[in-house]
Amino acid sequence: MVAEGDTAVAMVVDVDLDEVVEDLDSLGAHNNPVHLFLLPVKFAIVQIFILHNAVLYLSIKLLALTQDENQFIYNGFRGANLHLDGIAQIHPSGLLQLTNTSKQQIGHAFYQLPLKVNPSSTGLPQSLSFSTNFVIAMVPELPTFSGHGIAFTISPSMDFKRAVASYYLGLFNSSNNGLSSNHVVAVELDTVKSAEFEDINDNHVGIDVNSLKSIASAPVTYFSDKEGPNKSLVLISGNPIQVWIDYDEVEKLLNVSIAPAGTPKPNHPLLSTPIDLSLILLDSVYVGFSSATGAVASNHYVLGWSFNRSGQAQRLELSKLPSFPRPRKSRHKSGLEITVSVTASALLTTIITVAYIVRKKKYEEIREDWEREFGPQRFSYKDLYKATKGFKDEDLLGAGGFGKVYRGVLPSSNMKVAIKKVSHDSKQGMKEFVNEIASMGRLRHRNLVQLLGYCRRRGELLLVYDHMPNGSLDKFLFSNEKPNLNWAQRYRILKGVASGLLYLHEEWEQVVLHRDVKASNVLLDADLNGRLGDFGLARLYDHGANPQTTYVVGTVGYLAPELAKAGKATTSTDVFAFGAFMLEVACGRRPTELQGLVEEMVLVEWVFERWKKGAILETGDPRLEGDYVAEEMELVLKLGLLCSHPNPAARPSMRQVMQYLDGDAILPEILLDGVGAGMFGMSDEASAEFVMSFPLTSGKGSAISMSSTDSILHCGR
Template identity: 70%
Template sequence: MLINFFSLLLKLHMATSLKEFHFLIILCLLFIHFSLAQDGNQFIYNGFQGANLHLDGIAKIHPNGLLQLTNTSKQQMGHAFYRIPLSFNTYSSGLMTNLSFSTNFVFAMVPELPNLGGHGIAFTISPTMNFSHALQSQFFGIFNPSNWSLPANHVVAIELDTSMSIEFEDIDKNHVGVDVNSPKSIEAAPTSYFSDKERKNISLELISGNPMQLWIDYDEAEKTLNVTIAPVKIPKPNRPLLSTAIDLSQILLEYMYVGFSSSTGTFASDHYILGWSFNKSGQAQSLEISKLPSLPPQKRKKKSFKMILILPLAAAVVLIIVIGASYFIRSKKYEEVLEEWETEYGPHRFSYKNLYRATNGFKERELLGRGGFGKVYRGKLHNSNQQIAVKRVSHDSKQGMKEFVAEIASIGRLRHRNLVQLLGYCRRRGELLLVYDYMPNGSLDKFLFNNVKPNLNWFQRFRILKGVASALLYLHEEWEQVVLHRDVKASNVLLDADLNGRLGDFGLARLYDHGSNPQTTHVVGTLGYLAPELARTGKATTSTDVFAFGIFMLEVACGRRPTNLQGVREGVILLDWVLECWKGGAILDASDPKLEGNYLTKEMELVLKLGLLCSHPLPEMRPSMRQVLQYFDGDATLQEMQPDSLSINTSTESNEALQLVMSFGYSFGKYSAHSLSSNESILDKTR
């Protein structure tokens, strides 16, 4: 525009006097000033070639003008903000202002894997364009665990969320939300639009890969923020998806930046913006859909067709014979015994054939892990494509098998977001196969002890502890029977796609009715996690689970195994070491060095002291899991304790427990008592 103006000015100069030319220059400067003022209040981009944007992270602009915020890289973020700060709120300077604004943009989300988005796009109004301290995943590249929910953020965002984050109380994994200073929405709704023609709401899938348009309108007079969404070829619906009462004058500063933030997590999506219109002083202009850049072509699976050949009759006969013989041989291969009493547990029994196919014949490449119990394999059920984990446990004894399978069927009915669901079992030739939901990130102990990247930060660790505590409370008090897990430890806590902790491995679990006493007298569990009284009485209780959870808390906080302290003098176990640090007035010295001090001191002290209390040698001194969760949630305060109150020699108690276990007369097979590692379970062979 300015080039054309100056070209015209040059022609006028050739035809006018010098005085008239000076007058035209003054008009030109006034025109430029007026134009810039107008552009500062509103802009429109039908594609982003030459757009006045600040990009960071993995955001980029394609040659055709398409703005890409993120690609299918994991745990990444991208930002694109209008470079010029806009005047939003001048109340602080004593001047009246109009906070009303209007914007609309066209976006598209193309997931790497079907139905698995990560994590979404947020239209953001922020006092800064520097998000170097923000985190990806559920934080949208705007916040981090230490600053979310702080009023000092002065951030308003409209999130297009494709992942369900429990800690932010998300309603589902396909919603639109209004965020103020936090990724926890003050109001949210499942993604849909109102059809003026059909007079009803129609659902939309954010990660469908199809372009959609979002309108955001704030009315200062009404103190109302309206958010509307629709497919790109449908005009703006008459009814908004969200209509939120909010006073932005209490949140926004005088000058703010507007733009987009996006992030990926364990799963990733291509997040695109095709066009954007914004107006700070009126209704934003409508985008010209026909002029918007096109999306990159999606890869389509080529359909393969099998050629059908007509065989001669003689060949067909031979084929039938071969198939019959193969079926007979395979039936012997997959042969398994189904006794009469197992019919009542039918839905929980898997056929060996299906599990064999699911794990590709239990091939070594599908192996997830191994231990004293046996091996665990990754698998996929062919009839449903559901991913599973299959644990193969040797179980030669037939004594108590019926009761054991009955308990497996009961445990299969447990439902909690922090439990790995036990789907069922299979029994074949003295071998027991337990089938679980598959957890893509494996067990927690790998992240704590094997330097698996990324390193778990304190926010993630604290969330895992709360999740496992919630699961144990459900097992102990909230289900129809009391469930004793009997093997709580880091290797039995698995991490889902979003690194949430889930308690698994119910191979040693026991059930009994509320109000009754457990009858078991067999000592099972893992050395280093066994409560001292368990060896004396032989009876597992909820208190022995609490003891193991206390050791687990110390594992997570210290990043060390219960009985293998590297760099610490020989013979000292984790309990004694943390207690010594506390007695020396430096309990925080016990924290995991990999955290590099990046944790909330109050939370770290709570976890260490509560871990010691849960692992108290006297069972009556340990809290219940309900009390533990109240401490975590801040609904109760841990009373001041002196380290001397916990100074009963825990290592002596543990040694006595080990001797008592040995005196019971149980055989550890090829393992001696001193050669068992902290991750190997003492299996109760007789059940």
């Protein structure tokens, strides 16, 4: 186009200029005296034609550039006109990689030239209709766990410095998510189910407007002429997938189709959503991709991209697309692979056989037929042994009645994990217990430590968790090994743990009772966000069902009084433990302590007495040195008392707790007045039950004896 325009300009200018110069030369022929007068005129005319040539040339160049803005195709991205940030990069092969296996990272890739979607300077409207198609591949770090996905994005800016990784897909953060001032439209290819955004599952396509809460979404399926409708497709399969997005401004309709790369575009779109983009987008927008990883990561690739503002986007030439690293397929050896020639000596064969037997014994595991369904959640003992360098003490993170916890790095993915070894001597209940462990491995929330899977070997059960670099919260509260947490950090941790408990109680597909909420089971990630961990005592039951009676398990100081009487754990008993935890964080003291004055041994009693005297803020942690928001401190202390009410019916739900902490509801003083009526009166039956949960035989909230997994397995499971 540009080359043809250049030739056209040259032809027009050359013909006209030659004719004029020829006429002028004829006037000056034969020593005509007019010739001297015409020389400057001739020079001026030549200059005018040169200027005209330049203007016309630039006009054609600009026209070609405008067309280039509106249509482009990349069969691979070598030399592509893209703006990259975060960890996004283009490989020499032309492969665009948005993210790698780094945790909590963002990658962006946007076409550098903006699209004008407002009326132009000529007064002619610019159509909002567009068509695009691209090929992606998601290669997860682990077979069943992945980063959070990719979003095709239309945005007024390429600056996403304030965006957060993980479930915000590198587009928003907690303060701007949902604001109409974002003017962002995205089509998300989401591989993690986030309760906060009401995701339908962990493998869906959604249309997002200014928020990660989709206005429309659907599980990933496609229509096949050969195989029929609703053919399932797994985003994290590691196979290339093609996506088509078309917007018709006249019909105000956004269509999204998806299929395996190489499959024709489906006749029926996966999503067909009425939407008026003119009410959302600004005058000038950019188009591109945003991607993010979380606690688990994925390699997110874009292999090719075609875009058109004025018609159907060109087809990608799949044969020209760059290749990408495929997911590693796990290779399980059923026996030692030995190739021995016919002439090998019997002695060598014996040595190899003995070595194999010793090695197999070293990594021997317990595997039963019923465990096949939990294959993706099961780790090999060999990998865990290598990850911890043989479970050396130098990698020991903690120990207790539950067993020992080690840090490790998985050899296959270099992923940091925490591995808990719990003893067990009985097969009774093991199948049901492993079933619950596998179920809880599907929990997904930013304030829960991810349970990745398990392994069984001889008399041990090994649970594998995502590693939290800053360790447990109690070390920050009660040990001089860690720096002091300021009030803003503590308040954020309380809200985070409350959000995690709300997810467990109400927002997941089943009700999950944690049964051991306490500071030592709250772990801190790299940004000091609180994540509730240790699901070794957790139980699940269906929404609306009645949990079965069980033996009392948990930690002294956090046990609700009704547990000692009926032995039945409920969401309300978790709320009671959370109340003790709130006071623990605000006061910097454990729920029960032998040291100090008698009236200060039980934390909740002490806080309550100080509140009655109008001095509740005096119970705040002295390490804060009074540097806190008084209203927030008072709210936490009073809410901690309310959650610790001996009557389960008087305690708030975790949803109400979140409303109080978010400032969406006011804590009713009348309920707190009612707390004092019978909460700590020594002649009251409820008080007697309440005191039972605070025996003064331990100064540091020791755990109820749970020396083996059998204790867990016999808890009415």
